[in-house]
Amino acid sequence: MRYVRARVTLLVDSEIERRVARIELPWSQVGVDPYGVEKTAVARMMTALKLLYRHYFRVKVSGVEHVPARGRAMLIGNHSGGVAIDAGMVMASCFFELEPPRLAQGMAEKFIENVPFASTWAARCGQFTGLPEHAVRLLNDGRLLMVFPEGARGTAKLFTQRDSLVDFGTGFMRLALQTGTPIIPFGVVGAGEALPTVYNSYSLGKAFGVPYVPFTPWLLPVPVPVQMGVHFGEPMVFEGTGREDDEVVRGHVDRVKERIAALIAWGHTQQ
């Protein structure tokens, strides 16, 4: 413990350092969990997110009591706002509002693995490539998984489409059925207003090794300080093995999608 404390730098808020120590993960002597999540990196990330979460976006959270204090669960929600600010705010809400704090572990886009610095940052903060093997292993270890079934198509929504939902993949539902994991739906509001995308350049994205580059009315993908909301719904439990026919799984996915749409609509009434 003394060893890990010595490594935490001035970049870390002391309150956050104490909260990170209370995350129930099997930290090793060098402050790393078996997946490579590093205490120091999480503390640094949460210190940065705290500014955005508490002061810049003044995030309003509801229903966080639906997220279990421990044990496996999947947070399933909507994307918008060009650069996945919403994922950061969901992670911050689980870290700052839950007792004990929990680390929501996202399933990142595969391209991130090849991007220097981003790949290391993502791994140290518990955000892994969206491979089924990773998801199953994390869930079997009782982790809190965060999945955006719209993927990059979700963050690529233009301002006028910000509260719509594009097609959901079905992989998350098969994983939930296979591992017997409850789904906690959530709706994020405000991300599309914070970073209103008016155009996505896919050719520029290809040049940078990312899916696309979003442009705002002020060109750069820099968010403005609008209030955001993260609203969690009651857990949804589905029975099955994960080997069901597509129509059956699609039916379950549609129910989750409807619940998320309702949470987004409700969230707007609370802003």
Place this chain on the structure above:
Amino acid sequence: MKVLIPGISTPIARMFAARLAARGDQVVGIDRRGWPDAPANVEVHAVDVRKRAAEDVFRKSRPDVVVHMATVSHFAEATEERYRINLGGTQTVFEHCATYGVGHVVFVGRHTFYGAGPESPLYHVEDEPPLALASFPELADLVAADLHASNALWRAPQMTTTVLRFCYSLGSTGHGTLAGFVRGRRVPTVMGFDPLFQFLHEEDFVSALELAVDKRPRGVFNVAGPPPVPLSIVIRETGRTRVPLPEPVLAAMLGRFGLPRIARGAIEHLKFPVIVDASAFRAATGFAHRIDELTAMHAFRAAFPLGD
């Protein structure tokens, strides 16, 4: 029990031989490098495992168990000779085992079998194929040797075959791929990447081998101990200096300016982790590591200080 160890001259094989001899097993070794100061109760034959003289050792000693450790990494030998040693040697050892009625053969392989790549799962299990050979062709001979050994499970069902895919070792002998990589004062890394490394202290490595011999698990098993550690922490805790370089610069500087010599393909292993799930081996043998990752790194640091 009589145990024959091809490749007995490596530091870890010597530790293993000494451990077996100390508990009363009969130990016979084959290694062309010899072992001049071997313990009195360890019989060493300074012959090449691929030559006829080695076959004589099999025929005369009639071992109960063969633990095949006569493989080399890409650091040690050039490509053609490495193929002859790793694949040709493994083929010969398994042929002799079948011919001379060896009951149990243990192949000591490496976890790098699975390869490193951006789309690989973090934890590898035994039934996965080697996926990243294209980016690291220097591993092909070891992968081929591993697959040849694994084939013995159905090719020679009369023998019990145990294929072990060990993670790196680290400790006071300074032997092994990871130890060789962090041996110098400055350790190069690929800027922007910090992969996890999984290693086992040499004493635990030997304990795992001992359990494999005693429990005779049949099949292919990953072997690992403490949880993995980011390369940056390995470098720091072994007292070395990290030198992050952009990938093209690193590729050009390898083997120069005091930096270690590694194959081009190994750069992928400095970007992406190769981590194994060793739960099957633990379940089959009851193996549990005794020495944690910090102690292993500090043991290496103490054995190879840089005068800091």
